[in-house]
Amino acid sequence: MKELSKLASAVRASTTIAIDTKFKTLQAEGKDVIGFGLGEPDFDTPEHIKEAGIQAIRDNKTKYTPASGTPAVKKAICQRLKEDWGLDYETTQVTVNAGAKHILYVALKTLVNPGDEVILPAPYWVSYYELIKMVGGVPVVVDTTEESGFKMSADQLRAAITPKTKALIFNNPSNPTGMMYSKEQQEAIAKVCVEADLYVIADEIYGKLTFDGKTFTSFASLGEDVKARTILVNGVSKTYAMTGWRIGFAAADQKIIKIMTNYLSHCISGTSPISQAAAVEAFAGSQAEIETMRATFEERRNYLYERMNKIPGVHAVRSEATFYMMMSMEDLVGKTLYGVEIKDADDFSDVFLDKGGVAVVPCTGFGAPYFTRWSFAVSMETIKEGLDRLEKFLAGAGVE
Template identity: 50%
Template sequence: MSLFLSKKALSISPSSTLAIDAKFKSMKAKGIDVVGFGAGEPDFDTPAHIKEAAIKAINEGFTKYTPASGMPQLREAVCRKFKRDNGLDYSPEQIVVSNGAKHSLVNAFMAICDPGDEVIIPAPFWVSYPEMVKMADGVPVFLNTSEENNFKFTVEDLKKAITAKTRALVLNSPSNPTGMVYSREELKEIAEVAVQNNIYIISDEIYEKLIYDGMEHTSIATFGDEIKDLTIIINGVSKTYAMTGWRIGYTASNAKIAKVMGSIQSHATSNPNSIAQVAAIAALDGPQDDIEVMRKAFIERRDYMVDRINSIEGLSCSKPQGAFYVMMNIKSILGKEFYGRVITNSDEFADVLLEKANVALVPGSGFGAEEYVRWSYATSMQNIVEGLNRIEKFIKKEL
């Protein structure tokens, strides 16, 4: 018996970041001394007051369905967050709470894309963006950037990429995987181009609180009513409050778009987890002190990682301004032989490194950056030191 599978489903690639993390965890479970830098989640625990709110909700029996787009109380809390942190006014009907920011992105692409619509995705990009666009019958169009320009595109680059079929631009600042941050001036220029061409901005701001070196996060939706109407902000509690497993993300958008996204979600998942929604209210409205503790730890880890990578002959990296990732340049390594294998791409580099040095990094191929691999410094300093010791021995062929 032959099984039929849809062409669209077969065109979707699995997540390379989750694949590396799964392999790392499998090796770890077998007792192998492996150090992993793959997963994009803080290694800190969820703050106590957030967990206590969830426990209270369970004990009080808050375990039933909620409205599909999220509890009114949580949507109101999200509105308060946008006013407090971003200077943006939204009403609860403009907010859709979903099962993580990843789910929010899927809803957004499903809401705005017709078959053949193009979505511009700057590269390097988070691995899931192109696959999500394809799931929504859209066409991902990649806008390449360079490390020399801090992995940012210019408005001239953007104008050249826009066609009659362009529906949206994905904007991720701070960025996964590069950690770059667009300045207020750069965002204003991008907003003007979007308004002139009537294209949506999918503004992924999930790392907005993890920003360094005096940089400030600016939401592109702040540059007037026209760009605000065209912007779908993606955010959530995963990175800011170390709540990755709680799966609460949210969008802010024009009310018409929010209604469509809510309808899609009502059929796909019913509603986000009720207990996690209560926890998210506690996160957004409660003390914010833990964020700064985490942010300072990330700065220390980033600085050590960047300095150490740049001290190893054949390797280099730029210093990220946000998030918790470093894109390591391996151009000088490609074409050379290591431990009996000639390294021709980032996948081979990551594979040999894992096999010989027991260090798990994510190949840049999944991010549209073949000459790079991604480190996550959302792990302990002890792991970072050990991982960098191992990779230095690997490069020097001293293993």
């Protein structure tokens, strides 16, 4: 048989899958294990949004829609972007499809020719790296440190640029670190992007889930020259607890949106009209429940951070947004826990699940090999139990 596609064969399965598969196997065997791996809100989709979806079925909105989304959902997105971040987009500058993940893929497909470099600050969300490869691009990783709050400086960005650099993927606030760039920090980054003529894919899917009274600044709002080169990516998954509805969108220059839409028209057509109708209600209806969810995440973040930092051997990195917190296990590297030599977060997560009964995501595949990611999209009881287990696990291994 002939060889399969080299590009497709090079795509790696998510590194989080190994621990998740093990977690689910143990759970199915009836073992007492708890998990912090979830990348989705544990809340139900708000009632008024669900009702809009149900009504759409009753109204027989069950046919194909335009490939870029219904006029109603694009109008609601434009209104939301204006209200939230002061951004002016026409509906012709928006394309809607089946989740931000797919939108990211098509955005990269639109920008990248084979061999083009795409800058990716680490730690990064695991899918970006593979998505860049999937379109024939070359990921250029810029490492950041805990000391710098896991933020890439303008100088670091400048140093990573070569004649082949086409774009920057700028995920703010960040999965997995939970950090958020200030307006001033973004301005410095934007200046370099304009000078070097880079496109920016600004993934702002966690922009509404910020803590400590901090306000988020959308990258495209930094100026017309910045907006012109930015593909703003967002969706309903995280803000409205709608991961399964599969709605994501891009807002950008009309020429970019046209190419993205052409591409989408051939590989998916529009996404579900039922989901689009629900998204109209999400974007245009009451926003009150976002604050309830955000405040709950902040309460959990506070507890997780305070308590984790009292546990010897590890420390937490205080997240400023999202529903993730990084835990450093660097001090355990080189130690032996329950007979296992700990070389990185993969080893730690494996033995923590085996002996501690807790699944956390190793950030080895996120470009941060000595950190684990804890999602606090779980109940406070689970968080408490997880930390009790962490304490016991480390004390039992002799880490005091």
